[in-house]
Amino acid sequence: MNRPNSNARDGILTAANKLFYAEGIRAVSLDNIAEKAGVTKKTVYYHFKSKDDLVEAYLASRDQPNLALYRKWFEEADGGLPDKVAAIFYQIATSARHPKWKGCGFLRTAAELANMPGHPAMKVGAAHKKKFELWLEQEFENLGLDGSAALSRQVVLLLDGAFSTILVHRDPDYAETAGEAARALVERAVNSSTPKRSGQMESANP
Known part of the structure; x- marks a missing residue:
């Protein structure tokens, strides 16, 4: 049948x-x-209709599950915002220690299609990365951090750098090192933004 x-x-x-x-x-x-x-x-x-069509569908099928996993790691992590951001990196390090881990499928596909920027799968990958960046930016904005857009972009650069460097050296510890750098960036943003938020609250009181 x-x-x-x-x-x-x-x-x-x-x-x-x-x-x-x-x-x-x-x-x-x-x-x-x-x-x-x-x-x-x-x-x-x-x-x-073609292998290209299937490659596009392959990446599209990984989009929402991957984003949901990042959110889960973030939301379930203990501690404040810096700890939650660092937790994403530490979870990646844990994943990278599994023998079947092959890195970020979006980045690997982009590398294979580097000479085909108009390939539909490249657009899917770019959209996926941007969704993660915008989600992180929104989390920062929700807590009133200054420069949320720039901060989220910095974290994304650390994240994708970790993915790539792990594949080069076959060492998941690079993700943890990148996570500590991300934690420091977010801590600095939190500390520099808190006085401003406190001042706004005080000025709003009679």
């Missing part, structure tokens, strides 16, 4: 996720994905 089309598509996308992440998009063919998904190559083409 054939599976419904939606199930076949999900199976193809699941196979693509596993293979693209583990081996890279250029190393994996549609034949590999069809075999992994247990379908024919014709079925793959029925659901995805």
